[in-house]
Amino acid sequence: MKSVLISGGAGFIGSHLCDRLLLRTDVQKLVVVDNLWTGLFANIAHVRDPRFHFVKSDVETLQSSEKFDEIYHLASPASPPWYMKEPQRTISANLLGAFRLLDLLKKGGRFCFTSTSEVYGDPLVSPQPESYKGQVDCTGPRSSYDESKRCTESLLFELQRTRGLDVRVVRPFNTYGPRTRPDDGRAVSNFITQALAGRPITVFGDGMQSRSWGYIDDIVDGFARYFWIEETDYRGPLNVGNDREISVLEVAQYVSRLVGGAPIVFEPSPPQDPTNRRPDLTNANYVMPDWSCKVSYEQGVAMTLDWFRKSMTAGAAE
Ligand code: UDP
Numbered sequence: 531m532k533s534v535l536i537s538g539g540a541g542f543i544g545s546h547l548c549d550r551l552l553l554r555t556d557v558q559k560l561v562v563v564d565n566l567w568t569g570l571f572a573n574i575a576h577v578r579d580p581r582f583h584f585v586k587s588d589v590e591t592l593q594s595s596e597k598f599d600e601i602y603h604l605a606s607p608a609s610p611p612w613y614m615k616e617p618q619r620t621i622s623a624n625l626l627g628a629f630r631l632l633d634l635l636k637k638g639g640r641f642c643f644t645s646t647s648e649v650y651g652d653p654l655v656s657p658q659p660e661s662y663k664g665q666v667d668c669t670g671p672r673s674s675y676d677e678s679k680r681c682t683e684s685l686l687f688e689l690q691r692t693r694g695l696d697v698r699v700v701r702p703f704n705t706y707g708p709r710t711r712p713d714d715g716r717a718v719s720n721f722i723t724q725a726l727a728g729r730p731i732t733v734f735g736d737g738m739q740s741r742s743w744g745y746i747d748d749i750v751d752g753f754a755r756y757f758w759i760e761e762t763d764y765r766g767p768l769n770v771g772n773d774r775e776i777s778v779l780e781v782a783q784y785v786s787r788l789v790g791g792a793p794i795v796f797e798p799s800p801p802q803d804p805t806n807r808r809p810d811l812t813n814a815n816y817v818m819p820d821w822s823c824k825v826s827y828e829q830g831v832a833m834t835l836d837w838f839r840k841s842m843t844a845g846a847a848e
Contacts, residue, residue: 594634597635598634603631664680671800700752707830717778735803745823764816775807
């Protein structure tokens with residue numbers, strides 16, 4: 531039986547991963563650490579399971595006398611406006627968080643980390659294989675996120691190399707779906723909340739920049755498979771994402787159509803906004819041959835819109 535700790539477990543992706551962890555019968559205890567900076571208690575409020583324990587704390591100063599068989603490190607903001615506002619705290623959550631959590635790992639335990647496709651920066655090759663070194667500006671406005679993810683990868687892979695640490699690192703591409711904060715600020719949730727509130731949809735730049743939009747269930751399914759596979763000869767970081775690349779403008783137009791024609795306005799691009807992003811899934815297909823993204827962005831955006839509509843109605847009724 532396994533004792534498991536997840537940092538950032540009240541966050542958007544973390545809370546979905548908690549639900550999957552609780553489906554495992556070999557999990558004896560699940561400790562969720564979250565400071566509720568970008569996470570929301572509402573994301574885990576539905577859990578009724580005696581194995582589940584919530585601790586409100588910054589991950590880097592977490593007090594614990596216990597050690598764990600598996601640790602999942604997800605604590606970090608992931609939305610550009612949030613991490614750009616508090617870069618020092620972002621670096622601390624990722625890097626110092628990893629240092630603290632490594633202290634809490636049992637000998638022979640497994641350390642799982644959600645890195646990011648942002649390690650590729652504004653990529654010059656497409657699609658991006660894990661071997662692509664990326665194009666990141668280490669003094670730019672996105673660097674607190676990109677570089678702290680990269681440095682945490684470095685820490686973990688160097689411990690794998692020098693001490694044989696059991697490491698699993700995923701690099702998720704743009705992920706959206708239920709439990710995103712309404713004020714998260716990323717494209718899909720922003721477009722939906724704007725349209726539902728009767729405000730114009732804000733497209734930054736000309737909207738021709740593209741992303742590969744992955745629905746949360748598909749992405750977390752990929753994480754779970756890679757994190758939980760007992761034996762694999764693949765040791766590197768793994769891209770997890772939907773490899774259908776679609777422009778920001780197309781997503782905005784689709785959301786607009788779904789709500790009956792919300793207006794679209796164009797605003798200046800955020801600094802160093804990547805022009806494109808698409809995962810090369812060769813390694814993912816090798817490591818998890820039964821995994822693929824099953825939800826098209828048309829279905830996923832419609833389901834996310836439904837979820838926001840319901841949660842906004844429920845919120846208004848409270
Ligand atoms: N974006 C946009 N309008 C918004 C929010 C985001 O046009 O209200 C654009 C943003 O400039 C970027 C893309 O959508 O080109 C994806 O942004 P997001 O913040 O979702 O994720 P990123 O890939 O930048 O981390």
